[in-house]
Amino acid sequence: MSQNKKQLVVVQKIELSIPVEKTWEILKDFNGMSAWHPVVVSSKLIEGSNNQEGAVRLMSLQDGSSVTEKLLAYSDQSRSIAYGMVDGQLPVSDYVSVLTAHAAGQGSIVIWQGAFKRKDDNPAAGADDDAAKKIINAVYAIGLNGLKQRHDIQ
Known part of the structure; x- marks a missing residue:
């Protein structure tokens, strides 16, 4: 008998010294995650135009795998970008992610x-809800730390 899959949520944030406008310039590039996420080796658009809803990117990762994601929403006004996973080796389904930049004094906060x-x-050992959350938390933490290391004022 299959177990019901529940909606899981992961939230990570990091404070940066750089102004929110500069942070948004980095984050708003849907096809530019390789400029700040250490695990993303390259990204190429395979459908649509960059930063246009419906665009699809194919990202190559350090371990040789790839992830395909579709841009669902983009807003310069709210400094947010939302995308969903179309295909990939992550142990998740129905995945939707939102990156948002907020002003914080002279710096910024990325959520x-x-x-x-x-x-x-019926997940195998190590593929249950907690494991899925742990993996997504790691993806976010590595990415946000990479953003800070590569682009924050030292």
């Missing part, structure tokens, strides 16, 4: 949140 379900109805 990265995701909502998803575990991939399998």
Whole structure:
């Protein structure tokens, strides 16, 4: 008998010394995650135009795998970008992620949140809800730390 998959949520944030306008310039490039996320080796658009809803990117990762994601929403006004995973090796399904940049004094705060379900109805050991959350948390933490290391004022 299959277990019901529940909606899981992960939220990470990081403070940067750089102004929110500069932070947004980095984050708003849907096809530019390789400029700040250490695990993303390259990214190429395979459908649509960059930063246009419906655009699809194919990202190559350090471990040789790839992830395909579709841009769902983009707003310069709210400094947010939302995308969903179309294909990839992550143990999640129904994955939607939102990256948002907010002003914080002279600096900025980046919030990265995701909502998803575990991939399998009857998960094997290490593929349950907690494992799915742990992996997405790691993806976000590595990415946000990479953003800080590569682009923050030292």
